Amino acid sequence: MSLTTAPHVPVDILRFNTCGSVDDGKSTLIGRLLYDSKSLMEDQIEALERSADITGGGQINLANLTDGLRAEREQGITIDVAYRYFATPRRKFIIADTPGHVQYTRNMVTGASSANLSIILVDARTGVIEQSRRHTAIAALLRIPHLVVAINKMDLVGWSQARFLEIRAQFEEFLPRLDIKDVKFIPMSALNGDNVVEPSPHTPWYVGPTLLGHLETVHIASDWNLNGFRLPVQWVNRPNNPTDQSLHDFRGFSGQIAGGIVKVGQKVIAFPAGIVSTVKQIWTYDGPVQEAFCPQSVTLVLEHDIDISRGSMLVGLDHLPGSSSELQAEVCWMHPRALQAGKKYYLKHTTHTVQVAVTEIVNKLNLATLESETGATELAMNDIGEIRLRTAKPLVFDGYSANRLTGSFILIEQGTNATVAAGMLNPPREIVKPENGDYVI
Amino acid sequence: MQNYHLDHLQHLETEAIHIMREVAGEFERPALLFSGGKDSICLLRLAEKAFRPSDIPMPFLNVETGHEFPELIEFRDRRAKQLGAKLIVRTVDQALAKGTATQAPGEVSRNKLQIPVLLGAIEEFRFDCAIGGARRDEEKARAKERFFSFRDSFGQWDPKNQRPEIWNLYNGRLNAGENMRVFPLSNWTEMDVWEYIKRERLEVPSIYFSHTRECFRRGGQWLPLPPEHTDPTKPDPYAGARPKPSEPRKTMVCRVRTIADMISTGMVESPASTFDDIIAEVAAARVTERGSRADDKASEAAMEDRKKAGYF
Structure with a gap:
């Protein structure tokens, strides 16, 4: 690992989040990553030293780097998701520091939803606790592609390989019940910096990479979905009185590609109209392009004049999506006012907002046992459960397991406009079918 | 484009364009805060990328303390004109004259006086959303900001009561009098901003x-x-x-x-x-x-x- 101060352009971005319970040393770990990768500046270190004199009895507290708000420093807790940035010559990193309290599951979901990787911190002295299972289950539910189990405070168990293996075995007991493909276990001491950026002299029995080494090299290129073209339309681009005559009839559909690849000349279906057209032009500010892919932002011009507006979705002819107004989904409830069956909400899916009624709570996930339990009458804040919904208009969607962007939604409470839930759609029971050449939904 | 790979600046760019278009799609009367500084210079290029060949569908707004560098004002006015945008300027001097802002005794800086001027402009033009160039890497409190930062009818930010932001789904719904601050550059660092300015060959003051x-x-x-x-x-x-x-x-x-x-x-x-x-x-x-x-x-x-x- 080499860090240079020369100008550099990292090749890509890795987004990760950290989760652990209150004293597992999350903030210390992030502080260590920033400190040892020389991503901290002198005035930040000075500020740390200043607060060490005031509150820390002279001991520098790396956690003060991330616990930014006054309330957090006073109470010694992290109350919200904090974002941190650093870069090495190989990658730019975005860290979502998500709190570990039971009552902040919603923040973990917030911080982890767009992550490529989650770090689960475990205190080597206590081993796997309910929180570890809960965090791992949420990471699995969100389908975060990569997981790191950071077994921290190894210095306090005498760098015992036996203890490391024991905790790994505790994890491996419940991992098969969760659908996680890539899990890495790393023994470390965040406080002293062992195996965070520099390899530790205390773990000759560990042959894997340091945490930063792993973050720099984990393969994320295939984390984006390139099957099945999806473009949720955000904005219809129609120039008013353009001085350029050629733009008089310009009508483009602007959006961020949420799946797959699109090419000029390719056929696409415009939903909800269900009408097939051909891509005439892929317009970008930097000039027209022949093809574009997820997650690029583009403006498409079609051959035919079809009724398309914000909330419409353009899709390719292979890997067709589902369509229904009867939906089933896993939700994480995020609001103190519990979910009750029968209540109406707004549902925002891609760029489309519709009214929705929750018709049934199918089950609730017991995060202690990881079992789904039927008979729940409500989902309270931080509960995860499966629900049925009926939307006022049909949704064109994919299962969350196939596409994180077209398979996810949020629920918004009517009146307060609070975001009350994050939802992950089950795979569609029926996919859209052509009828006389068009696709009617 | 054959290998379907975006580098880190292209990732940040597509994320910011998505956010700009969500603003255009979800709000009735948005504004874009343009000071002429390096971050808001990036915002303007992102707005061009989000909305061309149409006009940028929102006016630019700037709050002047009255102590600006003249080079910045000259650049701001010229750039807004180049882009064919409407530029609205409201000043601390106007607010002091009208009595809508009052200077604390002995204080020289007018930094805090920008707050009532900004809130006044939002009220005057009934803006429901203001896009700003703030970045999370600037400061510890900013590190906790959302892309869509909800403000009550007094313009206040409540860090303990923020709307969760999940995937790329932003909740822009408001009741009367409330408004949203939106920060498309949230995930950008100072280095990203300069690399982007260089790549896009943008003029700076x-x-x-x-x-x-x-x-x-x-x-x-x-x-x-x-x-x-x-x-x-x-x-x-x-x-x-x-x-x-x-x-x-x-x-x-x-x-x-x-x-x-x-x-x-x-x-x-x-x-x-x-x-x-x-x-x-x-x-x-x-x-x-x-x-x-x-x-x-x-x-x-x-x-x-x-x-x-x-x-x-």
């Missing part, structure tokens, strides 16, 4: 590059010498911000790293005269960008307190 300027030492910083007070019929707008005999003066080869106004911007000694020089300087920097901002040194929670009061 000349004071970002090395020049010769007379400065004086105050509060651990080299502050620019304010312009001469030429109209004796009016009170000196820079009263209190002129060097005292005890404060050392120096003619420096320097530039700005971050721009507030002339009272709050520390000049940094630098020979950097190209984008590459600036990028090399940022890479080698040992203090944060905000280390040269007097407004952030007030206390450890200075930014948190201003944001709760309605600062952008």
Whole structure:
């Protein structure tokens, strides 16, 4: 690992989040990553030293780097998701520091939803606790592609390989019940910096990479979905009185590609109209392009004049999506006012907002046992459960397991406009079918 | 494009364009905060990328303290004109004259007075959304901001009661009188901003590059010498911000790293005269960008307190 101060352009971005319970040393770990990768500046270190004199009895507290708000420093807790940035010559990193309290599951979901990787911190002295299972289950539910189990405070168990293996075995007991493909276990001491950026002299029995080494090299290129073209339309681009005559009839559909690849000349279906057209032009500010892919932002011009507006979705002819107004989904409830069956909400899916009624709570996930339990009458804040919904208009969607962007939604409470839930759609029971050449939904 | 790979700037760009278009799609009367500074220069290019060949569907808004660098004002006006955008300027002076803002006794900086002026402009034009160039890497309180930052009818930010943001689904729904601040550059760092400006070949105000300027030492910083007070019929707008005999003066080869106004911007000694020089300087920097901002040194929670009061 080499860090240079020369100008550099990292090749890509890795987004990760950290989760652990209150004293597992999350903030210390992030502080260590920033400190040892020389991503901290002198005035930040000075500020740390200043607060060490005031509150820390002279001991520098790396956690003060991330616990930014006054309330957090006073109470010694992290109350919200904090974002941190650093870069090495190989990658730019975005860290979502998500709190570990039971009552902040919603923040973990917030911080982890767009992550490529989650770090689960475990205190080597206590081993796997309910929180570890809960965090791992949420990471699995969100389908975060990569997981790191950071077994921290190894210095306090005498760098015992036996203890490391024991905790790994505790994890491996419940991992098969969760659908996680890539899990890495790393023994470390965040406080002293062992195996965070520099390899530790205390773990000759560990042959894997340091945490930063792993973050720099984990393969994320295939984390984006390139099957099945999806473009949720955000904005219809129609120039008013353009001085350029050629733009008089310009009508483009602007959006961020949420799946797959699109090419000029390719056929696409415009939903909800269900009408097939051909891509005439892929317009970008930097000039027209022949093809574009997820997650690029583009403006498409079609051959035919079809009724398309914000909330419409353009899709390719292979890997067709589902369509229904009867939906089933896993939700994480995020609001103190519990979910009750029968209540109406707004549902925002891609760029489309519709009214929705929750018709049934199918089950609730017991995060202690990881079992789904039927008979729940409500989902309270931080509960995860499966629900049925009926939307006022049909949704064109994919299962969350196939596409994180077209398979996810949020629920918004009517009146307060609070975001009350994050939802992950089950795979569609029926996919859209052509009828006389068009696709009617 | 054959390998379907985006580098980190392209990722940040597509994320920001998506957010800009969500604003256009979800709000009735958005505005874009444009100061002429490097971050808002990036915002304008992103707006062009989001909305061309159409016009950018929102006016630009700037709040002047009255102590601006003249180079910045000239650049701001010229750039807005080039893009064919409507530029709305509201000033602290107007607010002081009308009595909608009052200066704290003895305070020289007008930084906090920008808050009532911004809130006044939002009310005057009934803006329901203001896009700003704030970045999370600037400051600890900013690190906790959302892309869509909900503000109540007093413009206040409540860090304990923010809307969760999941995937790329932003909840822009508002009741009457409430508004949203939206920060498309949330995930950008100072380095990303300069690399983007270089890649896009964007013009920036000349004071970002090395020049010769007379400065004086105050509060651990080299502050620019304010312009001469030429109209004796009016009170000196820079009263209190002129060097005292005890404060050392120096003619420096320097530039700005971050721009507030002339009272709050520390000049940094630098020979950097190209984008590459600036990028090399940022890479080698040992203090944060905000280390040269007097407004952030007030206390450890200075930014948190201003944001709760309605600062952008």
